[in-house]
Amino acid sequence: MFDSHVALLLDQAVALVNALTDGEARGRAYTAPRGAELPDAVAAAVGHDETAARPRTLDAAQAECLAATAQCMREVFQAVQDGRMDAAAVAVNDLLRDTGARPHLDRAGDEPWRLHFHGADDSLAAAIGAGCATGLALVVGGGLTDRLGVCQAARCDRVYTDTSRNAARQFCSTACQNRTKAATFRARRSAAR
Numbered sequence: 507m508f509d510s511h512v513a514l515l516l517d518q519a520v521a522l523v524n525a526l527t528d529g530e531a532r533g534r535a536y537t538a539p540r541g542a543e544l545p546d547a548v549a550a551a552v553g554h555d556e557t558a559a560r561p562r563t564l565d566a567a568q569a570e571c572l573a574a575t576a577q578c579m580r581e582v583f584q585a586v587q588d589g590r591m592d593a594a595a596v597a598v599n600d601l602l603r604d605t606g607a608r609p610h611l612d613r614a615g616d617e618p619w620r621l622h623f624h625g626a627d628d629s630l631a632a633a634i635g636a637g638c639a640t641g642l643a644l645v646v647g648g649g650l651t652d653r654l655g656v657c658q659a660a661r662c663d664r665v666y667t668d669t670s671r672n673a674a675r676q677f678c679s680t681a682c683q684n685r686t687k688a689a690t691f692r693a694r695r696s697a698a699r
Protein backbone atom coordinates (compact mmCIF):
# COMPACT_ATOMS: atom_id res chain seq x y z
CA MET A 507 0.00 0.00 0.00
CA PHE A 508 2.90 2.37 0.69
CA ASP A 509 5.88 2.20 -1.58
CA SER A 510 9.04 1.26 0.28
CA HIS A 511 10.36 4.81 0.36
CA VAL A 512 7.13 6.19 1.84
CA ALA A 513 7.08 3.31 4.33
CA LEU A 514 10.57 4.32 5.45
CA LEU A 515 9.54 7.96 5.87
CA LEU A 516 6.54 6.89 7.95
CA ASP A 517 8.68 4.61 10.09
CA GLN A 518 10.89 7.59 10.84
CA ALA A 519 7.88 9.76 11.66
CA VAL A 520 6.59 7.13 14.09
CA ALA A 521 10.00 6.67 15.69
CA LEU A 522 10.45 10.43 16.15
CA VAL A 523 6.99 10.97 17.62
CA ASN A 524 7.38 8.04 20.01
CA ALA A 525 10.87 9.02 21.13
CA LEU A 526 10.52 12.80 21.31
CA THR A 527 7.04 13.56 22.63
CA ASP A 528 5.91 13.31 26.24
CA GLY A 529 2.91 11.27 27.24
CA GLU A 530 2.43 7.64 28.18
CA ALA A 531 4.12 4.55 26.83
CA ARG A 532 3.03 0.97 27.48
CA GLY A 533 1.35 1.77 30.77
CA ARG A 534 3.84 4.27 32.17
CA ALA A 535 4.38 8.00 32.04
CA TYR A 536 6.90 8.89 29.35
CA THR A 537 9.13 11.94 29.44
CA ALA A 538 11.07 12.60 26.25
CA PRO A 539 14.84 13.18 26.47
CA ARG A 540 15.84 16.81 26.69
CA GLY A 541 18.91 19.01 26.49
CA ALA A 542 22.18 17.16 26.12
CA GLU A 543 20.41 13.80 25.72
CA LEU A 544 18.31 14.98 22.80
CA PRO A 545 20.73 14.63 19.86
CA ASP A 546 21.49 10.99 20.71
CA ALA A 547 17.78 10.25 21.13
CA VAL A 548 17.09 11.72 17.69
CA ALA A 549 19.93 9.75 16.13
CA ALA A 550 18.64 6.54 17.72
CA ALA A 551 15.11 7.25 16.49
CA VAL A 552 16.00 7.93 12.86
CA GLY A 553 18.56 5.17 12.68
CA HIS A 554 19.90 4.34 9.28
CA ASP A 555 18.37 6.33 6.45
CA GLU A 556 18.93 7.06 2.81
CA THR A 557 20.46 10.45 3.39
CA ALA A 558 23.84 8.90 4.08
CA ALA A 559 25.50 11.40 1.76
CA ARG A 560 24.58 14.18 4.17
CA PRO A 561 26.48 15.17 7.26
CA ARG A 562 25.59 12.64 9.94
CA THR A 563 25.89 15.00 12.83
CA LEU A 564 22.89 16.50 14.53
CA ASP A 565 23.71 19.42 16.77
CA ALA A 566 21.54 20.53 19.67
CA ALA A 567 19.65 23.13 17.62
CA GLN A 568 18.81 20.60 14.90
CA ALA A 569 17.68 18.10 17.52
CA GLU A 570 15.41 20.74 19.11
CA CYS A 571 13.99 21.49 15.69
CA LEU A 572 13.15 17.83 15.14
CA ALA A 573 11.57 17.60 18.60
CA ALA A 574 9.22 20.44 17.61
CA THR A 575 8.51 18.70 14.30
CA ALA A 576 7.73 15.49 16.21
CA GLN A 577 5.20 17.36 18.37
CA CYS A 578 3.44 18.63 15.27
CA MET A 579 3.51 15.14 13.73
CA ARG A 580 1.80 13.80 16.88
CA GLU A 581 -1.01 16.26 16.15
CA VAL A 582 -1.49 14.60 12.77
CA PHE A 583 -1.71 11.09 14.26
CA GLN A 584 -4.07 12.25 17.03
CA ALA A 585 -6.34 14.20 14.67
CA VAL A 586 -6.60 11.20 12.34
CA GLN A 587 -7.33 8.90 15.28
CA ASP A 588 -10.12 11.26 16.41
CA GLY A 589 -11.55 11.52 12.90
CA ARG A 590 -10.69 15.24 12.71
CA MET A 591 -9.46 15.16 9.11
CA ASP A 592 -9.54 18.93 8.63
CA ALA A 593 -7.24 19.35 11.63
CA ALA A 594 -4.96 16.60 10.31
CA ALA A 595 -4.70 18.36 6.95
CA VAL A 596 -3.95 21.71 8.61
CA ALA A 597 -1.20 20.11 10.72
CA VAL A 598 0.31 18.43 7.64
CA ASN A 599 0.30 21.72 5.76
CA ASP A 600 2.02 23.39 8.73
CA LEU A 601 4.66 20.66 8.66
CA LEU A 602 5.23 20.97 4.91
CA ARG A 603 5.59 24.72 5.24
CA ASP A 604 7.78 24.69 8.35
CA THR A 605 10.13 22.02 7.03
CA GLY A 606 10.28 23.61 3.56
CA ALA A 607 9.60 20.21 2.01
CA ARG A 608 10.20 20.14 -1.72
CA PRO A 609 10.35 17.24 -4.16
CA HIS A 610 13.75 16.62 -5.67
CA LEU A 611 15.15 13.85 -7.86
CA ASP A 612 18.33 12.28 -6.55
CA ARG A 613 20.40 9.30 -7.35
CA ALA A 614 23.39 7.56 -5.88
CA GLY A 615 26.00 6.54 -8.47
CA ASP A 616 24.43 4.46 -11.21
CA GLU A 617 21.20 3.82 -9.30
CA PRO A 618 17.94 4.88 -10.92
CA TRP A 619 16.69 8.38 -10.18
CA ARG A 620 14.41 8.52 -7.15
CA LEU A 621 12.09 11.12 -5.75
CA HIS A 622 13.26 12.50 -2.42
CA PHE A 623 11.87 15.28 -0.31
CA HIS A 624 14.41 17.76 0.83
CA GLY A 625 14.00 20.53 3.31
CA ALA A 626 14.53 24.26 3.15
CA ASP A 627 18.25 23.81 3.71
CA ASP A 628 20.50 20.79 3.49
CA SER A 629 20.82 20.09 7.19
CA LEU A 630 20.06 16.55 8.26
CA ALA A 631 17.23 17.76 10.51
CA ALA A 632 15.57 19.62 7.64
CA ALA A 633 15.89 16.61 5.35
CA ILE A 634 14.42 14.24 7.92
CA GLY A 635 11.60 16.60 8.90
CA ALA A 636 10.70 17.30 5.28
CA GLY A 637 10.71 13.59 4.45
CA CYS A 638 8.42 12.74 7.37
CA ALA A 639 6.10 15.65 6.54
CA THR A 640 5.81 14.46 2.95
CA GLY A 641 5.17 10.87 4.03
CA LEU A 642 2.28 12.04 6.21
CA ALA A 643 0.98 14.26 3.39
CA LEU A 644 0.89 11.27 1.03
CA VAL A 645 -1.09 9.29 3.62
CA VAL A 646 -3.60 12.03 4.47
CA GLY A 647 -3.97 13.14 0.84
CA GLY A 648 -4.00 9.60 -0.50
CA GLY A 649 -7.00 8.18 1.31
CA LEU A 650 -4.83 6.07 3.62
CA THR A 651 -5.61 7.65 6.98
CA ASP A 652 -6.87 4.33 8.33
CA ARG A 653 -3.18 3.39 8.27
CA LEU A 654 -2.19 5.87 10.99
CA GLY A 655 -3.06 5.26 14.61
CA VAL A 656 -2.57 6.11 18.26
CA CYS A 657 -2.33 3.12 20.62
CA GLN A 658 -5.71 2.19 22.11
CA ALA A 659 -4.29 0.50 25.20
CA ALA A 660 -4.86 2.10 28.60
CA ARG A 661 -2.10 4.51 29.59
CA CYS A 662 -0.40 4.53 26.22
CA ASP A 663 -0.42 7.17 23.52
CA ARG A 664 2.41 5.97 21.31
CA VAL A 665 1.69 6.07 17.57
CA TYR A 666 2.04 3.51 14.78
CA THR A 667 1.48 2.88 11.10
CA ASP A 668 -0.69 -0.05 10.21
CA THR A 669 0.61 -2.25 7.42
CA SER A 670 -1.66 -5.18 8.22
CA ARG A 671 -3.77 -6.54 5.38
CA ASN A 672 -7.14 -5.51 6.84
CA ALA A 673 -6.06 -2.28 8.61
CA ALA A 674 -7.17 -3.72 11.96
CA ARG A 675 -4.21 -2.71 14.11
CA GLN A 676 -5.07 -0.99 17.41
CA PHE A 677 -1.89 -1.08 19.45
CA CYS A 678 1.62 0.35 19.26
CA SER A 679 3.21 -2.93 20.28
CA THR A 680 2.66 -6.54 21.21
CA ALA A 681 3.24 -5.48 24.82
CA CYS A 682 0.18 -3.19 24.72
CA GLN A 683 -1.90 -5.77 22.90
CA ASN A 684 -1.10 -8.39 25.55
CA ARG A 685 -1.67 -5.94 28.39
CA THR A 686 -5.12 -5.09 27.01
CA LYS A 687 -6.04 -8.74 26.48
CA ALA A 688 -5.07 -9.57 30.05
CA ALA A 689 -7.09 -6.63 31.42
CA THR A 690 -10.14 -7.64 29.37
CA PHE A 691 -9.82 -11.21 30.60
CA ARG A 692 -9.58 -10.08 34.25
CA ALA A 693 -12.61 -7.79 33.80
CA ARG A 694 -14.68 -10.60 32.30
CA ARG A 695 -13.68 -13.02 35.02
CA SER A 696 -14.62 -10.62 37.82
CA ALA A 697 -17.91 -9.77 36.08
CA ALA A 698 -18.71 -13.47 35.87
CA ARG A 699 -18.30 -14.02 39.62
Ligand SMILES: [Zn+2]
Pocket residue numbers: 531532657658659662663664677678679682
Ligand atom coordinates in the same frame (compact mmCIF):
# COMPACT_ATOMS: atom_id res chain seq x y z
ZN1 LIG B 1 0.81 1.21 23.32
